[in-house]
Amino acid sequence: xxxxxxxxxxxxxxxxxxxxxxxxxxxxxxxxxxxxxxxxxxxxxxxxxxxxxxxxxxxxxxxxxxxxxxxxxxxxxxxxxxxxxxxxxxxxxxxxxxxxxxxxxxxxxxxxxxxxxxxxxxxxxxxxxxxxxxxxxxxxxxxxxxxxxxxxxxxxxxxxxxxxxxxxxxxxxxxxxxxxxxxxxxxxxxxxxxxxxxxxxxxxxxxxxxxxxxxxxxxxxxxxxxxxxxxxxxxxxxxxxxxxxxxxxxxxxxxxxxxxxxxxxxxxxxxxxxxxxxxxxxxxxxxxxxxxxxxxxxxxxxxxxxxxxxxxxxxxxxxxx
Amino acid sequence: xxxxxxxxxxxxxxxxxxxxxxxxxxxxxxxxxxxxxxxxxxxxxxxxxxxxxxxxxxxxxxxxxxxxxxxxxxxxxxxxxxxxxxxxxxxxxxxxxxxxxxxxxxxxxxxxxxxxxxxxxxxxxxxxxxxxxxxxxxxxxxxxxxxxxxxxxxxxxxxxxxxxxxxxxxxxxxxxxxxxxxxxxxxxxxxxxxxxxxxxxxxxxxxxxxxxxxxxxxxxxxxxxxxxxxxxxxxxxxxxxxxxxxxxxxxxxxxxxxxxxxxxxxxxxxxxxxxxxxxxxxxxxxxxxxxxxxxxxxxxxxxxxxxxxxxxxxxxxxxxxxxxxxxxxxxxxxxxxxxxxxxxxxxxxxxxxxxxxxxxxxxxxxxxxxxxxxxxxxxxxxxxxxxxxxxxxxxxxxxxxxxxxxxxxxxxxxxxxxxxxxxxxxxxxxxxxxxxxxxxxxxxxxxxxxxxxxxxxxxxxxxxxxxxxxxxxxxxxxxxxxxxxxxxxxxxxxxxxxxxxxxxxxxxxxxxxxxxxxxxxxxxxxxxxxxxxxxxxxxxxxxxxxxxxxxxxxxxxxxxxx
Numbered sequence: 001x002x003x004x005x006x007x008x009x010x011x012x013x014x015x016x017x018x019x020x021x022x023x024x025x026x027x028x029x030x031x032x033x034x035x036x037x038x039x040x041x042x043x044x045x046x047x048x049x050x051x052x053x054x055x056x057x058x059x060x061x062x063x064x065x066x067x068x069x070x071x072x073x074x075x076x077x078x079x080x081x082x083x084x085x086x087x088x089x090x091x092x093x094x095x096x097x098x099x100x101x102x103x104x105x106x107x108x109x110x111x112x113x114x115x116x117x118x119x120x121x122x123x124x125x126x127x128x129x130x131x132x133x134x135x136x137x138x139x140x141x142x143x144x145x146x147x148x149x150x151x152x153x154x155x156x157x158x159x160x161x162x163x164x165x166x167x168x169x170x171x172x173x174x175x176x177x178x179x180x181x182x183x184x185x186x187x188x189x190x191x192x193x194x195x196x197x198x199x200x201x202x203x204x205x206x207x208x209x210x211x212x213x214x215x216x217x218x219x220x221x222x223x224x225x226x227x228x229x230x231x232x233x234x235x236x237x238x239x240x241x242x243x244x245x246x247x248x249x250x251x252x253x254x255x256x257x258x259x260x261x262x263x264x265x266x267x268x269x270x271x272x273x274x275x276x277x278x279x280x281x282x283x284x285x286x287x288x289x290x291x292x293x294x295x296x297x298x299x300x301x302x303x304x305x306x307x308x309x310x311x312x313x314x315x316x317x318x319x320x321x
Numbered sequence: 322x323x324x325x326x327x328x329x330x331x332x333x334x335x336x337x338x339x340x341x342x343x344x345x346x347x348x349x350x351x352x353x354x355x356x357x358x359x360x361x362x363x364x365x366x367x368x369x370x371x372x373x374x375x376x377x378x379x380x381x382x383x384x385x386x387x388x389x390x391x392x393x394x395x396x397x398x399x400x401x402x403x404x405x406x407x408x409x410x411x412x413x414x415x416x417x418x419x420x421x422x423x424x425x426x427x428x429x430x431x432x433x434x435x436x437x438x439x440x441x442x443x444x445x446x447x448x449x450x451x452x453x454x455x456x457x458x459x460x461x462x463x464x465x466x467x468x469x470x471x472x473x474x475x476x477x478x479x480x481x482x483x484x485x486x487x488x489x490x491x492x493x494x495x496x497x498x499x500x501x502x503x504x505x506x507x508x509x510x511x512x513x514x515x516x517x518x519x520x521x522x523x524x525x526x527x528x529x530x531x532x533x534x535x536x537x538x539x540x541x542x543x544x545x546x547x548x549x550x551x552x553x554x555x556x557x558x559x560x561x562x563x564x565x566x567x568x569x570x571x572x573x574x575x576x577x578x579x580x581x582x583x584x585x586x587x588x589x590x591x592x593x594x595x596x597x598x599x600x601x602x603x604x605x606x607x608x609x610x611x612x613x614x615x616x617x618x619x620x621x622x623x624x625x626x627x628x629x630x631x632x633x634x635x636x637x638x639x640x641x642x643x644x645x646x647x648x649x650x651x652x653x654x655x656x657x658x659x660x661x662x663x664x665x666x667x668x669x670x671x672x673x674x675x676x677x678x679x680x681x682x683x684x685x686x687x688x689x690x691x692x693x694x695x696x697x698x699x700x701x702x703x704x705x706x707x708x709x710x711x712x713x714x715x716x717x718x719x720x721x722x723x724x725x726x727x728x729x730x731x732x733x734x735x736x737x738x739x740x741x742x743x744x745x746x747x748x749x750x751x752x753x754x755x756x757x758x759x760x761x762x763x764x765x766x767x768x769x770x771x772x773x774x775x776x777x778x779x780x781x782x783x784x785x786x787x788x789x790x791x792x793x794x795x796x797x798x799x800x801x802x803x804x805x806x807x808x809x810x811x812x813x814x815x816x817x818x819x820x821x822x823x824x825x826x827x828x829x830x831x832x833x834x835x836x837x838x839x840x841x842x843x844x845x846x847x848x849x850x851x852x853x854x855x856x857x858x859x860x861x862x863x864x865x866x867x868x869x870x871x872x873x874x875x876x877x878x879x880x881x882x883x
Contacts, residue, residue, distance in 0.1 A: 036753045042457060045478040049455040081370035081382075084528040094550075149580070157584050164585055165577060169551045261368050261578040266550025274370060 001307075005300070012296040019292040020068065020285065027284055028060045034080045034279035054080065056281075067285065077282035081274060087286045091268060095290075097167055098260070098267035101186060102253035109191040109252070110198060110245070117202025122229075124207065132199055139196025145258035148189040152262070155185060165264030186263035190256060194248045201244045205237035212236075238309045246302040250294040254287075344557045345566040352851065354881045359570040361850070361877065362591045363387065364598070367550060367576040374544070376515040377445045378527045380458035386574040387553055390874065391530055391538035393563045395423050395442070395496070395514030398869035400859055402678070402778045404508035407564050407871065408437070408516070408539075409496070418503035418811055419466075423511065425494040429539055430560050431518055437539045439490035444519035447483040448527060450476040458513075461776060465510050467809065468501025503809040505817070506779035512869050513777075541567040541874050550576050565875030568852075583845075592850050596622075596665065596843040601725075604664055612848060618855060619664065620865030622842025623774030624674040624783070627666075627729060629717070629835040630771060632764050632794045637704070637713060644832035646700035648690040650740040655692075656732045657838050661725075666838040671829045672773075672783055674839035676861060679780040679821035686829045690836060694740040701741050709742030717745050717768045721752040730770035733837050764794040772840070778869065780821035781808035787833050795833040800824050842868075852876040 033056065035047045042050070051057045054077075055066060070077065076087035120132040155162045163170040163182040173180040209215065210233055218232055219225075255269025268287070275283035306313045341349045343356060353359070365386035372382045376389050383389070397407035409423040429437040449456045450473055459477050463469040471487025487499035498507065518537050521529040529535040536544040541561050546554035553574035557567045577585055579598040583606075585591045599607070607613040629647070631638035638644055653668035670687040673680035681687075698708070706712040717734050719727055727749050734745040745768070750758075758765040775782050784804050789796040807820035829836070844855075844866055854876040858864040866873060 032753050043460045043463065043477065045452075045474070046455050046457065046459045049452040049477070049479070053453065053455055082372055084372050084531055152581065152584060157588055160588065164581060164588060164590060166551065169548070170575075262581060264367060264551070264575075264577045264581075266367065266576065270368065278370065 001304075005304075008296075008300045008303070012293070012300070015296055016289060016292055019288060020071075021064070023285060023288045024060075024064045024067070024281075027279070027281055028063075030279075032279070034281060036279075054078070067282075071285070071289075076286045079275075079283045080280045081278050081283065087282045090271070090283075091286060091290070094266060094268040094271065095255075097265060098255035098269055099253055101167070101183075101190065101259070101265060101267060102255065104183065104187045105190045105194070105252050106249060108187055109194040109248075112191075113195040113198025114202050114241075116195070117199040118206060118229075120199065121203045121206035121210065129203075132203070136196035136199045139192040140200075142192075143258070144189050144193055144256060145262055147192055148185070148259060148262045151185045151189055165262070167263075167265045167267075170264070182263075186259050186265060189263070190252070190259045194252060197248065198245055201241055202237075205240045206233060208240075209233050209237045235309065239306060242302055242305050242309065246298055246305070250291065250298050254291060254294065343566070343568055344559045344570065345561060347566055347568060349568060350851075350878060352880050352882075353568070354849070354879045356570055359568060359879050361569050361572045361879070363572060363574050363593060364579075364582045364585060364591045365553060365574040365576045366579055366598075368578060372531075373528060374530045375517060375527070376458075376513060377449055377456070377517050379456070382457070384553065384574070387542075387555055387572055389515055389540070389871070390542040390555060390572075391536065391540045391544070392437075392516045393429075393540055393565070394512055394871060396508050396511040397564070397871050398509065398512055398778060398867070399872075400854065400867060400870060402509075402867070402869060404512075405872075408514070409511070412508055412511075414507070414811065418809075419471075419500045421498045421500075421507050422491070423496045423498065423514070425496065426564070427494060428562050430562055432538045432543050432558055432560050433518075434560065435518075435520070436493070437516070438493040438519075439496040440493070441519045441539075442496045442514065442516045443488055443490040444522055445516045446470075446488040447486055448517065448522065450486050451483045452477060452479040454527065461510075461513065464776070465507065466500045466502040466504030471499040471501055503811060505809070505811045506777055506781060509779055510777045539563070541565055542572060552576065565872045567874055568876070568878040569874075586845065586847075589847075592847045594845045596841070596845075599845065601662065604662055607845065608664075613845065616848055617664065617843055617845045618865030619841050619843040620863055620867055621674060621676050622840060623868055624677045625772050625774035625840040626669050626672055626674060626783075627726070627770070627772045627837040627840065628669070628672070629730075629733060629837065630759075630766070630769050630793055630795075631832075631834075632767050633796075633833070634763065634794050635767070637706075638768070640704045641831065642700045642704035643706070644835070646697045646704065646741060647737055648832045648835045649693045649697035649700065650737040651690075651733050651835055651837060652692045652694075652736045652740075653837055656729060656736065660729050660732050661838060661840075664841065664843065666729075666840050669836040669839045671825055671836055672787070672834070673780060673825055676863070677775070677780070677783065678778060679818050679825070681822065681825065686826060689826075689829045690832070692736075697740050701743075706743075712741070712743045714744040714746065715768050717747050717770060718755055718758065718766055719747065719749040719770050720755040722749055722770075726772070729838065733770065733835075759792055766794075770837075775868075779808075780818075780825070784821060784824055784828065787828055793833060795831075797827055797831055797833070800827045800831075800833075803827070849880040849882055851878055851880045 035042055035050045055063060074088060079087050079090055082090055116132045120129040123129050152164060156164045162185055166182040168177055168180045168182065170182050215228065215232055218228055254272065255267045257270040257273045260267040260269040271283055272287050275287055341356065343349065349356060363386045365384060369385065370382060371384045373379050374384055374388055374391055376383065393408040395407060395409040396404045399405045408425055408429065410426040412421060412423045414421050425439055431437055448454050449459065462473045472481050472485050475481040476483050476486055489497045491497050517527065521535065521537050525535045530544060531547065533544045533547060538558050541558055541563065542555035543558045545556045546552065555572040557570055575591065582594045582598040583603045586594045607617050631644060633639055633644065657663065657666045657668045670690040671681050675682045701709065719730050722730065731747050734747050737743065738745045759769065773783065773786060781804065785808065787793055787795065788804055789801050803820045803824035807817045810817045852873065854870060854873045855866050856864055
């Protein structure tokens, strides 16, 4: 296993290198630059000064080497949109909050989504199954900012039950700061779409496995439905669920611009969008590298999970024909 | 025991008096809430990338909700937009017309107890000109008069050191500014004359005001709490000795999405919302509610005008008759009423919004560009295109406009197309692409729609953009002469005003542009937010926060009717 992990980490390093070259090349190949905004009305001299200040007057290959030599020492530069800080400090400050939001969302979305999916699969074509399917479709199709605004209107404006926004800043907190009321609306709004996806995937996986011959055989042998589910259905349905659901995790822990802005959360999510819009090269590079790293680690952990869930799968073994 | 009793009695006796007195010793108005309740809550935009409180650090990335409260500008503007003393108590210009002296009000202090001096202003100007600082507002000091502030451009370009700038501290209380050419509007331009503290700048760099530990203020408020992205708290500066001592005890900025400003206002979390954050649906709610309507205070903002521009050096717009046809084909009143809404704009027939110095307030220019479809068709026929026959298909560009503004320009193009029978395709371009095409010589923009607001309160600013060789491909030598001469004229206010009016008449008559709408700005305020500077209507019946009037911060208070 150790050898497998080392090999995957080694290949992940190459993936990050490839991503860094591709992103750097792409962002510099688009016409214009970070200081071409119309609002600033920068003079040519000021623009030249800014380009010199950030090393943008150098050839692109040299800029890339400069960037990477600093990045290897965890110096990711100064964000053009927040020049009073560093990229590392900005990500450190904002991602911490985004992680909290994301992890809470994962807990809520996965626990409710899996339960709802199981229930729907177990009661196929019942009105409850249809209700779960309807809610799942709604969760996927209605954007989370619409849901967010609707939640605010219902629970903050029409009824002042919950704060309009904030993250441990504007609501009442219980147990110290372990649960704050201003967490509820953003987590619910953020969790609905992944919850719906999880419910659908869970239902589909369970229904697939439940229709297999070996399940029918087990049932014919008189195994109770609970035991059937626990011993045969769930273990066999887990692999497709892990494959599909694992990919939700990097998305959730890197934040959402809509959720963060509407609910006043100063997280990393908005920087994925504003960096690209403002051509903030250091932030674009850092956020893309972060995403690539998270996806790489997620896939690696998913592979590890396969071997735990299905002993027939072994690390690094090639398939034989 | 007796001493304790005395102290308690004295405290009881003083409590009501203290409740009505600010930290600076000012008495609160009779209808004000107690001093403890003098808290203004403002929304801060969490979608913007903002980096500083200070004008001298960045103009376009300032914290929009609480900016420029840590220093006083040299000159403020009164309710009629006339320069009035602020940090400078007086100013004068030498006989050469280019050397200005601004005399600071004595006794002004920083919150660390050190005196505010002209050296602080000089250090700030030098920072702004420094190539290393790459200030985003550097264009402004190139723009004042012919040639700008002395040596400004060469310093910004790195050809001269910052200490060669034409800004000098003659003594602690006298700041001298030298321009390359005469610039009579210099006092009004010093509306932007904010300062940083020289010592803090040297010790901590330009962002020292972002941290309460290093922040220092010579303005009416000091920074006491700053949690970026969540909350900003300013409290009244007890050491403030300037011209606008605050009645408010505290200002709290709460970060939120502009999409939720109106909801937060309705919920009572904030006390005001600017017009830009109000949607058409919000305006509909305001119009239905008499209390909200009475507390939406409309004002001029930056006197912004929407207009159509043309390449008048190439066919078909090289013909005056074609331009006049277009000018008379825009149904401005219908567009303003139907698209902008009357709370947000008024029909325009000229560049200068009524209320701006030298603007046409008599309606004399309106006839030159009024909507008259019959007349418009006649002009087009005179130009050789009866009923639009043979007129080339046009493409009208917009400068990356948001949907609300784009709708106004699209409606203008539709009005022209419908009236004249011509084809106009409207295209909303990226801002940079638009500006490159506009500024190319010869221009690559056949027809465009854009808006322009003032940078300083003088007709030289808003008419100056129409001068030959500027951004617009339109030229008139008489217009150029009038604007250039008037812009440099010192001490003959009436003649100057007359010349600007003549120049604008030429611009409108010769259809340098087709003017569509003057935009109103405004703020929705809570009824308990009081202060004569924004509640009392002026002679034209306009109330609200006036651009350039920083004295508002010395006048605003919370009324006792919550």
